[in-house]
Amino acid sequence: MKRRLLLFLAAAFIPLLCGCGRLRGSFSRLEELRVVQTLGVDTAGSGLRLTLATAAGDRGADDVVCLSAEGPSLAAALSRVQSRSTEETLFCGHVRQLVMGEDVPLEPLLETVCRSADLRLDMPLWLLRGTSAEALMSEVGNGSRAVTEVLNAVRGELDARSDSRAYTAGQILRDLQRQGSALLCVLRGGAAAEDGTDARTALPAGFAVVKDGTVCSWLGTEALLGISLLRNRFGVQELTVSDRSGRPATLELRQGSSRVRPVWDENGALRGLDITARFTASLLETAESPLSEPYIDDLTARLESAVSERLRVLLTRSKSLQADFLGLGSRVEAASPLAFRRLETPFPELLPTLEISLTVQSRLLHEYDLH
Amino acid sequence: MKRITAHQWTLMSSLLLLGPALRQLPRAAAEQAGRAAWLGALPALPLLLLYARFLARFWETRPAGTGLAEAAMQVLGARWGPVVLYALSGWLLFYGGFVLRSGADRLVVTVYPQSAPAVFTLSMGLCCLIAALGSARSLARTAAMLWPFVTGILLLLLLVSLKSVERVNLLPVTVLDLPALAHGAVPVLNVLGLGLFLPLFFLGYIEPEARPLAARRVRWLLGESLLLTLLMLAVLGNFGAELVSRLSQPFFTLVRNLVFFRSLERIEALVVSCWIFPDFLLVSLCLFAAQHCLRLALGEKPLLDRGNRLDASRLRWLIPFCALAAILVGLLLGPELYSLRRLSERTVPFLNLCLSFLTVPLLYFIGKRRKTL
Numbered sequence: 001m002k003r004r005l006l007l008f009l010a011a012a013f014i015p016l017l018c019g020c021g022r023l024r025g026s027f028s029r030l031e032e033l034r035v036v037q038t039l040g041v042d043t044a045g046s047g048l049r050l051t052l053a054t055a056a057g058d059r060g061a062d063d064v065v066c067l068s069a070e071g072p073s074l075a076a077a078l079s080r081v082q083s084r085s086t087e088e089t090l091f092c093g094h095v096r097q098l099v100m101g102e103d104v105p106l107e108p109l110l111e112t113v114c115r116s117a118d119l120r121l122d123m124p125l126w127l128l129r130g131t132s133a134e135a136l137m138s139e140v141g142n143g144s145r146a147v148t149e150v151l152n153a154v155r156g157e158l159d160a161r162s163d164s165r166a167y168t169a170g171q172i173l174r175d176l177q178r179q180g181s182a183l184l185c186v187l188r189g190g191a192a193a194e195d196g197t198d199a200r201t202a203l204p205a206g207f208a209v210v211k212d213g214t215v216c217s218w219l220g221t222e223a224l225l226g227i228s229l230l231r232n233r234f235g236v237q238e239l240t241v242s243d244r245s246g247r248p249a250t251l252e253l254r255q256g257s258s259r260v261r262p263v264w265d266e267n268g269a270l271r272g273l274d275i276t277a278r279f280t281a282s283l284l285e286t287a288e289s290p291l292s293e294p295y296i297d298d299l300t301a302r303l304e305s306a307v308s309e310r311l312r313v314l315l316t317r318s319k320s321l322q323a324d325f326l327g328l329g330s331r332v333e334a335a336s337p338l339a340f341r342r343l344e345t346p347f348p349e350l351l352p353t354l355e356i357s358l359t360v361q362s363r364l365l366h367e368y369d370l371h
Numbered sequence: 372m373k374r375i376t377a378h379q380w381t382l383m384s385s386l387l388l389l390g391p392a393l394r395q396l397p398r399a400a401a402e403q404a405g406r407a408a409w410l411g412a413l414p415a416l417p418l419l420l421l422y423a424r425f426l427a428r429f430w431e432t433r434p435a436g437t438g439l440a441e442a443a444m445q446v447l448g449a450r451w452g453p454v455v456l457y458a459l460s461g462w463l464l465f466y467g468g469f470v471l472r473s474g475a476d477r478l479v480v481t482v483y484p485q486s487a488p489a490v491f492t493l494s495m496g497l498c499c500l501i502a503a504l505g506s507a508r509s510l511a512r513t514a515a516m517l518w519p520f521v522t523g524i525l526l527l528l529l530l531v532s533l534k535s536v537e538r539v540n541l542l543p544v545t546v547l548d549l550p551a552l553a554h555g556a557v558p559v560l561n562v563l564g565l566g567l568f569l570p571l572f573f574l575g576y577i578e579p580e581a582r583p584l585a586a587r588r589v590r591w592l593l594g595e596s597l598l599l600t601l602l603m604l605a606v607l608g609n610f611g612a613e614l615v616s617r618l619s620q621p622f623f624t625l626v627r628n629l630v631f632f633r634s635l636e637r638i639e640a641l642v643v644s645c646w647i648f649p650d651f652l653l654v655s656l657c658l659f660a661a662q663h664c665l666r667l668a669l670g671e672k673p674l675l676d677r678g679n680r681l682d683a684s685r686l687r688w689l690i691p692f693c694a695l696a697a698i699l700v701g702l703l704l705g706p707e708l709y710s711l712r713r714l715s716e717r718t719v720p721f722l723n724l725c726l727s728f729l730t731v732p733l734l735y736f737i738g739k740r741r742k743t744l
Contacts (some may be wrong), residue, residue: 093637114618118482121610122628170610170628174540177613330539337543 018199034065034088037148039119040133041109042101044070047052050077051134052090055148056141064146064322065090068134074112077206088213092118097151098169099126099187102168106184106214121170124155127184127208129218136189139200150202152247153186158185158204162228172210180348181211181323183227186218200304211323219317225307226314229277230326236282249286249299250363253279253307260331263355264339272355273328277311280365296364304360315356373419373678376424380513380570381591384516388566388658389546389649392599392623394473395715397559397606401615404555407548408612409603410543412596415738416527419563422728426567429735430574432744436674438575439731440664441661446738453668460664462726464693467646467657468700469719471496474650474699476711481623482640486732489702498697499651503658504690506678507576510655525598529605532625536608551567563595564727569653573661574675606610619712658697661688 040051051068061078067084071077072123081209082090100109102312113119128136148207155166166185175182188205207227219227228234234256243249256279263272283301299343318326329347343350375383400408425498433442440459444452474495475488502510544552567588604703609628623639630636665702666673666686676687702739 114624117481120628121614121624170614174611174614177617178611326537334539334543337545338547341545341547 033091034086035094035151036090036092036215037094037149038097038099038137039092039095040068040099040101040137041074042102042132043103043132046070048074048077048104049132049134050074050081051137052078052081052092053137053147056146058080062140064199066138066140066147068341074109095119096123097126097138097148097155098123099128101128101132102215103211106172106210110169113169114173118201119169121173122168122191124151124166125169125172125184126187127153127215129188129205129208130188131189136179136187136202138203140189145203154183154202154204158224159235160231161237162224169246173219175325175327176210179261179327180346181209181216181321181325183325184208185217209317209321209323209325211321211325217277217317217321219314222310223314225253226310227326228369229258229260229279229307229311230275230314230328233256234279239303239306240307241299243286243297243302244298245288247287250284251281251299251303252284253281253362260328260335262332262336262339266334268342269337270339270343270350270354271331272357274357274359274363275311275315275333277307278357279307280363284366300362303364304362307362308358308360311358311360315358319354319356322348322351323349343359373506373508375508375573375576376578376596377509377584377587379515380573380577381587383511383514383656384566385571385595386514386518386521386589386649387477387569387653388562388595389525389580390470390474390646391565392562392602393646394477394620395720396599397603397615397621398618399558399561399620399716399720400555400603401607401612403500403557405612406607407539407544407552408615409600410544410552411559411603411609412600414554415556415559415563415594417565418680419596420589420704422490422564423588423592424585425735426571426586426731427744428628429731430571430584435579436575436595438663439488439566439576440660440667440673441453441573442731443734444667446734446741446743447742448741456664456668457531459726459730460661460693461656463661464666464696464724465699465700466719466723467499467654467661468704468712470650470654470657471499471697471701472704472711473715474647475655476705477620477623478643481627481643482621492701493698495651495654496694496701498630499565499654499658500691500694501680502651502655502708503662503694504680506688507573507659508677509678510652510659511573511576511654514652515654519695520562521645521648522598524642525602528629528642531603531631532605532609533601537611538608538720540608540611543605556725558720559596559599561724562599563592565723566581566595568661568727568730569656573656574711576625596716620628654697656695661693661697662687665693716721 036052037055038053040053042049047070049068049070051066055065056064065088069077069080069084071080077091098113100106105354113121130183137147140150156364158166167183172182172184184207186205186208187202189200189202189269204221206218207223208215209219225237225239228237237253238250239253240248240250240252256277258275258277261274262270263274265271283299316324318324318328324347332347386730400411403667404411430437437445441454443455447455453595471492472488475491478491479486479488488637502513578672606625607615609625610618610621618624623643627637627639663673666689669686671686705714
């Protein structure tokens with residue numbers, strides 16, 4: 001009898017443990033919650049301007065809430081935004097995208113993300129060029145899509161082309177600590193959407209190289225191919241080259257990878273890097289018909305030359321900036337761990353002195369149904 | 372007296388170390404050993420196996436019904452025995468209070484940022500009091516019931532997070548990492564040492580036929596080392612040592628990032644809530660062991676308890692006193708951010724390590740010299 005009574009008492013307490021009490025003001029009805037999915041940060045005077053946007057959802061872009069407020073810190077700005085949303089409670093537990101203006105200090109922002117109990121380290125961080133986060137978030141979208149949907153689509157596209165390389169807050173923070181520099185994906189706003197309306201969209205605009213907390217260089221969208229090859233994160237990418245008649249031929253590149261072999265001198269000093277990049281290609285479009293073996297050989301050579309040129313541009317930039325944003329140090333360490341640990345000079349500082357030999361090998365596997 | 376089976380005793384050891392393992396291991400090991408931290412169990416294992424063998428040998432020669440407290444009284448006699456038992460119970464209460472406070476801190480940091488830790492410290496302390504008022508067998512059965520649940524959740528999370536591990540975060544590991552790896556073994560020794568040491572207080576309650584324990588402890592150590600290695604692999608492989616050493620709760624940050632089947636996410640509140648169970652067991656064990664030591668030092672025989680929660684005879688009023696002391700410690704500990712961190716990173720691991728690995732060898736040494744063994 002006593003046990004049953006205890007069991008009954010314990011069961012009676014269960015509803016109190018669900019966390020849905022008005023105690024400490026944590027209670028919110030689900031229909032009153034607005035789930036913030038995109039968070040934008042700009043500088044404003046000596047503080048920050050925070051912009052929050054929800055997704056379009058079933059009711060389209062008209063239902064999107066986009067609020068913004070200034071404050072000396074992110075938390076202060078967030079509480080001001082919250083106070084402006086008088087009808088509904090903003091819920092930041094499902095933020096999927098973080099966009100930041102060009103002049104926002106990066107490392108303090110990343111530290112704030114790390115400390116936050118709401119934000120996730122695996123959310124992509126986008127750097128805006130030529131626009132502010134507030135402007136981008138308020139103007140992007142059309143009838144059915146808002147900024148969150150557009151950014152999700154951009155991320156999906158980037159993931160497919162470079163195998164999950166929309167750089168997340170966690171990856172950027174780790175790269176900055178490990179390599180001293182990191183890559184950020186850059187977005188350009190204000191572009192006209194291709195749906196015939198006057199709607200605006202956001203487009204990928206390459207990458208920013210961050211070193212010592214500031215952007216030290218910008219790379220165009222064409223850098224994606226080289227970055228994903230050199231960081232061994234290759235997805236599926238298209239490349240158009242001129243064939244022997246000067247006409248365009250488009251190829252689909254897949255299964256790309258690279259090997260970095262360090263070259264040491266007799267004193268154990270790192271003299272250079274021997275980099276080999278390999279990939280396979282499929283011919284998508286060409287004006288040549290029928291295809292001949294000499295044509296294919298020539299096209300393969302041109303393809304290798306084009307990829308080689310892109311890699312060379314990236315490697316030259318890395319050397320001139322003394323920034324190991326391609327993660328070459330980790331590759332050298334993986335190949336010769338003991339020798340790498342004995343290096344007296346940090347790897348990024350060695351970069352300008354390294355002789356880099358580059359080999360690109362490709363195989364044209366097939367050209368789909370026609371031959 | 373209701374006895375504990377050897378199986379329940381082993382599961383109790385396994386469950387109690389899950390709290391300290393998630394709280395301190397990934398971060399402490401990453402700070403010490405960097406990328407090689409995931410191999411920290413390798414250098415720790417031979418030492419632990421030797422120590423486990425020594426403990427098993429030591430207890431095989433003790434009469435049935437001898438736990439750590441009884442062994443201390445037997446070796447040190449009526450003069451020094453109680454002094455050591457007071458000291459041990461003081462540490463157990465301090466450690467119980469620390470676990471209450473750090474468990475509350477975990478809930479505040481990961482799920483309830485606007486809450487005060489005192490609410491969690493107090494409520495958990497009271498729950499542990501109810502458990503400590505019962506019998507040792509109830510605690511052991513609780514451990515046996517909770518272990519599959521908590522370990523199952525942990526394994527599931529680790530397996531899911533292994534798919535996003537990056538090789539560059541874990542390799543290469545070279546001979547030059549050996550000194551760092553030796554340092555990285557210290558947190559592993561700390562966690563597994565606690566798992567070896569704290570259950571010694573309960574050996575008096577174990578079934579006599581459950582002994583010898585040596586083979587069981589070897590299997591236990593191998594299994595737990597594997598689990599800790601898996602934990603380190605998942606956390607370090609996802610974030611890298613540089614980031615892990617800066618995160619205050621790296622495992623729960625990892626859980627926050629997990630997405631199951633592209634639809635289920637943000638389950639960290641549930642997982643953090645599950646870790647209430649190992650904390651509950653650990654604090655309850657500390658309270659139980661502390662009152663056991665105190666009552667034995669004051670001349671009582673706590674082994675004869677029948678586990679009646681409302682019984683206040685034979686100094687059993689000391690149990691709520693112990694709970695009150697642990698709750699007070701929990702409420703007063705770490706009022707500032709850095710004081711709790713200092714305790715968590717330096718003071719408590721150091722005390723744990725000393726007591727886990729020095730208490731029994733010292734008893735053995737003194738017993739041999741005084742010929743009381």
